[in-house]
Amino acid sequence: MPLRLLKFAFSREYPETRMFRQPDRLQSSYDAVIIGGGGHGLAAAYYLARDYGMTHVAVLEKGYLGGGNTGRNTTIIRSNYLTPEGVKFYNESMRLWQDLSQDFDLNLFYSNRGHFTLAHTDAAVRTMRWRAEVNKHYGIASELVDPETIQKACPLMDLTCAGHAPVLGALYHAPGSIARHDAVAWGYGRGADRRGVEIHQQTEVLGITVRSGKVTGVETNRGSISTSRVLCAVAGFTPRILRLVGLRSPLYIHPLQAMVSEPMKPWLDPIIVSGSLHVYVSQTARGELVMGASLDPYELHATRSTLEFAEGLAAHMLDLFPCLSHVKVVRQWAGIADMTPDFAPIMGKTPISGFYLDAGWGTWGFKATPVSGKTMAYTIAHDRPHPLIESFALSRFANYELVGEKGAASVGH
């Protein structure tokens, strides 16, 4: 029993205070306004306050803290991307993740499980090798492994996949991890709050005022704010915010669904991803299997679930793990993914001065939470993109300078 739990038994009063304040009203101006109280927005606020001393900052959240994709993902964290830009960026994120629990003094259950991306075709084997080689070039533990290695790490897997799509190999990424997603938002929220950042929940942005190409303020359901710097970190809602400032983007919005099983005794240590079967799965510390699959096939700005998703995912789960026949699915849910044509984010400055964008997080946003916060804080503080995100600029599309992460991802998790 850790000593720090002792106080709970021996205190007369419950020895905890609010994790974040609930300010009564908005102030009339802030040095910066962050739209979106999810992981990314809160992380940006945290690093702005911690690293740049910018504390007169408001985070505006339409719903509740971490209620968007931060609380709707399957919590997989990895850095085995395909492009040098992606690899460097996510690797920095992994580095930050390692210490977050201690930084926050909040257990995020950052759990290093190892990550297998299965290859069922020779084309997939080639892509895995490509990723492994690029990863290793940047010092990331990533290697192509044979079926025997996979079987050893995951004895219950049927490597023939019911005869439909035999596993030919996998990309093994030892640092692959999972974390308790909600706690990430709370940790950043608490950290930002303690440094003076105001977090305003149930505060919806209705307009953004732009004069002579510069941001001057934000209109909300709780009043107007003047500010010269606005960060938009709202994932699936980005096109709606962009509409307020008249910007167009390649973002397209599709739901991304997931489901979770009843708890069972732990049997699955690593995270398993199969591109061909559109499956990814890990087992939580509570014993549940968290399972996901590919994007929904058409645009929708809603988090409804579909039965066909559950049916398809169940069939593929059983192809991989036939022994799960008697396991029950408890709950389905969905997030709203903001996809980009090259499966890389859109980050940095925009044609509107003082309006910064942190978007295009599609199916890969959770793992980038720390680094996106850090680099966006830098970008806002210096009004200059952080070197790690230069190639993710919105302008890359007009310039035909796409990033090319799509090549790696039939399942992007």
Add this chain to the structure above:
Amino acid sequence: MKLIPCPINGLRPVGEFVYGGEVRPMPDPNAVDDDTWASYVFNRTGAPGVKQEWWCHSPSNTWFIVERNTLTDEIMQSYLYDEMRTI
């Protein structure tokens, strides 16, 4: 499973269809500047609303237009491309 009204085959489950994205008329490639062209190629109307979309009934390879609210998933109407109307 959602039902999609195909103008030829009637109401069918969405599993019989392929989604073809929003209808985006191509600008005259010889008349537009590079930025306009790049915007046509890459940019989308990402915000939700009632949109005209391409859908293809796969078993009959029938392309047609669906007017759908991408916020509520409600379908207003569907018709063949040559009956294209403005919304």
Add this chain to the structure above:
Amino acid sequence: MSEAGLHQPFAKSTLPQEPLTDRPSRRGDRLPPMPHEWIDRDRIIDFTFEGTHFWGYAGDTISSALWASGQRILGRSFKYHRPRGILSFANHDINALMQAGEKLNLRADTTPLEPGMTLAAVNTIEGVHNDRASLLNAFSPFLPVGFYYKAFHHKRLFPFWERLIRRISGLGQLVPTTPRIRTAKRYDFCDVLVIGAGVSGLSAALAAAAAGADVALVDENAQAGGSGSYQLGGELALAETTHQLVQQVMHHPRIRLFTQTVAAGYYTDHWVPLVDRDHLTKMRAKAVIIASGAYEQPAVFRNNDLPGVLLASAAQRLIYRYAVKPMHRAVVLVANTDGYRAAMDLLTQGISIQAVVELRSDPIANPWIAQLRSHHVPIYSGYCIYEAKTNPAKDGVCSAVICPIDARGIPQTGFSQAIACDGILMSVGWAPTANLLYQAGAKLRFEPSLQQFVPDTLPPGIFACGRVNGVYEFAEKIHDGQNVGVTAFEYLNNPLPSNSCPLSRLPSFTPPPLHPAPFIPHPKGKNFVDFDEDLQYKDFIHAAQEGFDNIELLKRYTTVGMGPSQGKHSNMNALQILAQITGKSPGEVGTTTARPFFHPVLLSHLAGRSFTPKRQTPLHSRHGALGAKFMLAGQWQRPEYYARSHSSRIDCIQREAIAVRQRVGMIDVGTLGKLEIRGPQAAEFLERVYTGRYANLKGGMSRYALMLDETGVVIDDGVIARLGLDHFYFTTTTSGAAQIHRELTRWNTIWQLDCGIVNLTGARSAINLAGPHARHVLAQLTDCDLSSAAFPYLAVREAIVAQIPVLLLRVGFVGEWGYEIHVAAESTPALWDALMVAGAAHDITPFGVEAQRLLRLEKGHLIVGQDTDGLTTPREAGLAWAVKSDKPFFIGQRSLEILAKQPIQQKLVGFRLDPAFQATPPQECHLVIEQDEIVGRVTSVAYSPTLKQFIGLAYVAPEMATPNHRFNIRLSNGEIVTAIVTSTPFYDPDNQRQKETIAHPSQVAA
């Protein structure tokens, strides 16, 4: 009296001879037969629980059989491992989960007893009675809400703690040898789907069917009737009325009744999965009536989780369905009318009631109060149960400590008294079973007069009746159901376009079925709100104190409602506690989102039989007979190579390739996309969708075809053959066929050019016959003039081969004289066999995809998708020659113009290794490294048996793309291999092999 149910079954049972003597109560708590009980007393079922023999009747659930045998501890709780018994007896007794062999997490409260079951409670260490993990209960003061966020995260120690936590977490045990279970799934259809076969649902079904609708009625219970069969207040006549309704439903020709069937979710367009024990049925309705009733909610007091503390409805179900005595001496906690009914139901069955404890100080009069008084039952109004005391055996209750409660809800412990009992009933309130309503998009509002959420607006085609609609009284439920049934039928004929379905009127005034605050604080806690997660009252106070004072945050921080019962007994109390803390009304606090599934669904039910379409060419069995090793290409199965005994894979591939180079080989290319286009504007169409020029293609000739997307990226290639002025035949890659046909159709839907496209991919097959002897083989089977003059390279001819009409394309993908023979699918085997016979003298060799890859590599031909990626432009891939930029338009052209202003980042080149190279060769996707930077990658590489060296294709920096430039490839092990840029084709660069004088292969090598 407890022996009442025993003598009969013992008389004819096949029970084991050691009859159950170790625990007196196991002699049975069965009541005399109930009028419509669900058990079959003629069929005894033997089973074991935790190693002890038990028996029950057919029709029993695991819980009812165990309870009838006096077994009180049915399981242990998730977090503190506290003993638990029956709580809801309604499919959310999450602490009574069983393992039965392969089956895990079986819900004892609803799982039917089966002969020979061997059961054990999940999640115990050494059994449910002496669970060693119950030590955790002692540590509970150290484990406040969210404790796991507050500790264990020292970076070095976390792995240790995590291993420990993972060891004790989870519920049931996965059995690794469990086989894949495939069940049938079905689609089904109805006019009106009624969910819930209680009194209102039965009435709704009958009314809709009477009006003419085809009705499906589902209920998760083993029999229809719902609370109408057990919530009687001692009035058996109500059960008789319900029974009559059930009989009418069962005999109605337009009603199909599905019992033991859960409506597991609501999905768009009235799509509802019905899950029974064996199958999933996907029901499509035109209208859905939700008559799902309400969940009874527990009162929150110390030790409210002891075995023997039951929801009142659980006790009533035990009595009327299974004739099981819930207890012998009861204390009944009430805060609504139903509580008095439950007390009467106990009394009627001869169960002694020690006290009725009424939370309200001034309860609204009801007829049962007098009846109870006449039976000398003391009624304590304005009292609460302060705590339940555990019995010495620690498997149940021995008394209820009650005390007055003041207007603020504070227990006056100075006036407490203990009342001995062996069971406590809780009847303090109900929460609507609105999960499906929420999923369907209904909006509910909080109705203070009922203390219930009731439907406010309903989406089109969705209806609600009965308790979920706020209607609680028997007669009113019938009326409500009838109304809604008729309304639903009317909707069928006149679907309303918007959310304007009128709700039934609110019921005439009844006392609120829910007490607003049945929460009794206790300094020692253990007053549970969420039994799945062992959440106590104070956990909510503390969570709110930490800032989680919004219902969604509260849920996420405490995990209330996130266990397997998904909040069925805990969400409403959590909401009310939060309302209490924040001073808001429950309506202001709001509910969390209800998502599928209503009850958990087996993966095997969801997966069903699991269909995986496979596509095979007409030659599939011939390949199999020749020893083919198949590989997947999308849905297709293709021979990768033909295995030979005592030969390695690579030897087989090289042997096949050599056969093509030296003699003749044949490959099944039936998987290619094959399309035909006719019409005056067919050429125009092809010029728009491909980069090349086809208007000037001569009849009877073919040309390479390259397709781009609108961003200028290479997406497909193939060959276009002109069969006539207005008639072309063309191919696409295997993987691209379906999508490209679809996109071409779309383009022509827009352009409306005068031409028609026909997809022949499945109707035609194709064989590529290639090698220096190909012509000799073919000549034996056709009269077609195969001379170079009559049939030059890239020409196309319609011909008869082996009596079969075919299309011959003289192509050179593999770099030899050869013919792609396109043929109707049904004649393909005949053609193949004829070629095999005709080729026998030339030792004709079937070859697979791998040999073809090698041969085309020798020829320097790229494969779209392997030698290109998602961003490759023609310029980078060395395909600029195939792009006719001076055409007025083609897809991707405008983007290429923009791209032309930029330097390219990389270029595809051929390379070779030193012929003397002996070490580990590079593999595809190994990187090209220059000054420790990545400048490219290998896309294809193989040992060429013809050229006797390794050759390949690679992307390199443009400045490196000059012949004889040496560059470095880094292998997986870090070794560097030097490669030399080489112009392609490697083999036969001058295309001598397509000329009439065929030289020996060795002479044409580069």
Add this chain to the structure above:
Amino acid sequence: MNTPLRLSPIHDLLQSLPGNWQAINGMPVLTVSPPTTSPLILTDRSCLTRFGVKGANAADWLASQGLTIPDRPNSWCPLPNPSAGIIARLGLSEFLIEDSLSSRLAPQLAMACQTPPAKVYPVLRQDLAIALSGPATHELLQQTCNLNFRALILADRPILLTSLIGVVVTLLPGEHNGHPFYRLWCDGTFGNYLWQTLVAIATEFGGTITNVEL
């Protein structure tokens, strides 16, 4: 070895069945007497001759060949007597003509369409053609296809272009001896998969395969 010039897409799967083989329309066909009481009978009818045509002028052209054309999309009508073949309209402007055992209309049309007029495009048909019949037919369909077959009005002579266990199919619902009788056509390259899967399910309800008693 002289391989027949026409083979059914599922020719190899039928090899193990008992019965007599005979050539019909140049295709080897297994003939079995149908059991009278089987709940479900699957029959391979690929040997029948058929012809497809599409295009804006396809209907006019077929009419010019003396045929009565189904006037509504996705409907069918019988070919002229004494034939029992059918002409099906697939969507707006595509047609499938299938002969009976006794008619030879399809090859004649194919011949006539070798040089098609404007906006008439012949479609090579190489389908797996099967029939499903018997009282359990709807049960088989309910397990494999997401359409409400019981709601069809047979008098309308409907044609359904849909998907069955992931394979695009054309279905012609009908009735025979008071039981459902469905004709089904699909791309022959999916034939083995479709047939094997349907047979496996049908076998569960005691279904049988006959080939062929047309």
